[in-house]
Amino acid sequence: MAGGAVLTANPLKLDLRSHRKCFFICSVITIASFQYGLDYALVGGFMAMPGFLRVFGYFNTATNKWSIDPTVQQLISSLMTIGTFVGSLLVGPFSALFGRRHGLWAASLLNFVATGIMIGTTSLGALYFSRLLLGVSVGWFLTFAQVYVNEAAPAHLRGVMFAVYQCQLSVGSIVGAAVDNGTHLLDGPEAYRIPLAVFFVAPAVQSVAIFFFPESPRWLVTQGKEDAAKSALRRLRNARISETELEAEFNEIAVSTREQMEQRDGKHLWIDMWRGRDRRRTLLSIAIICFHCANGSSWVNIYTTYFLAAAGVTEAFSYSVMVTCMGLIGAIASSFIVRRFDRRVIVLVGVGACGLCQLAFAVAWTVAPGSVAAAKSIVAFISLFTFFYVAYAPYAWLMGGEYPNNHLRAHTFGLATALNFLGNWLGVFTAPYFINPASLGWNAKYGYVWAGSNAILFVFTWFYIPETRDRTLEEIHEMFEANVPARKFKGYVCAGTRAMADAVILRDKEAAHAAHVEDPPAAASATGRDLSGSHMEKA
Incomplete structure (x- = not known):
């Protein structure tokens, strides 16, 4: 479990200091994930914010409180997810023409337009449209950023970079929950407009920084621009990297990518990903990325504040900040273990713990519904769920991007991400039917459904997910081409x-x-x- 892949073909120095420049570049690129975490925390808090409900909700005379219609709640939450689905499907075709950097610039532009509409409108129709547009932006942010990091970071640091990616997402959630906590008592529309203004910050910083960063070397090779690819790789590597090491790494990338492209016609990538051994790679990429929606994270993340308030937890906004902080702790903790433990082990522990946490608070609510003890159990186990989910989640994204070959990565990863967001949409859209008192009113007992789902993920990981720690993308390609069984990836020698x-x-x-x-x-x-x-x- 500890110890890593044997006899790796990575020709580079296997330390962090020699790759500080690339580490910095990838860290800035992963700012994109900040937007995703920010949205989940901000909009989830709006559902329990009087200033927002006065504009887009209604006054419930029975409870003498401002409320929101379940359908409106579903659309506000789910339209963003539908947008991410559409945006992710467009990643492959867009990337094939314009590359990874231009995808991130396009995401920033869409973000600015969508945020401006949300801040300025009081119309539900305009709000729905802006949520859909913001979803396309977020889908592009997430997908292009992860593809870039997979292709730019050295093999032994991809895991660390995805831990940074998850930290950015967790920081976004913390900022969103903290800003909501600071404005939720305001009666006017500024209660939600001030938090929405935070959406402008991260894309503005990233858009400027990208002017100084190179394009993905592997994408440039797929475009036949090998001189530009070598120049981009040199810009990604520190001066501490010797010319021999850089030439060796580039030779591995160029030769393998040319071989991958020669095996496909290059014109029908949506079809190629389902042919031959690429079918296995596509299915595995989709499966591991869809772990995010299949473990119940979507409904826990976006409805945390609402869920805690419905469960009778006092100071629900404050506890929501605490829950997001647990996520950041989980991301930081995973960054220290990812170089020491296999990715399969991290995922197995993560999905197993997530399932047990969902089961625990479902049992607590079944035994003592509406009680103080049940409310405390919900806070405790949602916090633990968030810790374990965030600790393993980046490596599900990481492996999903490692499995496809260089030529098909954007198309495969985009499709997998789109299907994950479709699953998220399903979870977000259906959750109110289960947890809202106006519908089934299951509350925390909804956790039973997701405990079973996590058990399935555990079994699937055990039998089908290959180990890729410290392997170059070209090594992973060789193992798939050799049809190596999942359980034998770790010890395979890529001659x-x-x-x-x-x-x-x-x-x-x-x-x-x-x-x-x-x-x-x-x-x-x-x-x-x-x-x-x-x-x-x-x-």
């Missing part, structure tokens, strides 16, 4: 990929040796003359 990297190292060694022994007869003759002269003088 072919190693040879690609070693070819450059051997070439440089031979060149250096040739330089040392250049013109050997003349050198030997000169040495002989010197020695002879020396002897003669002595004689």
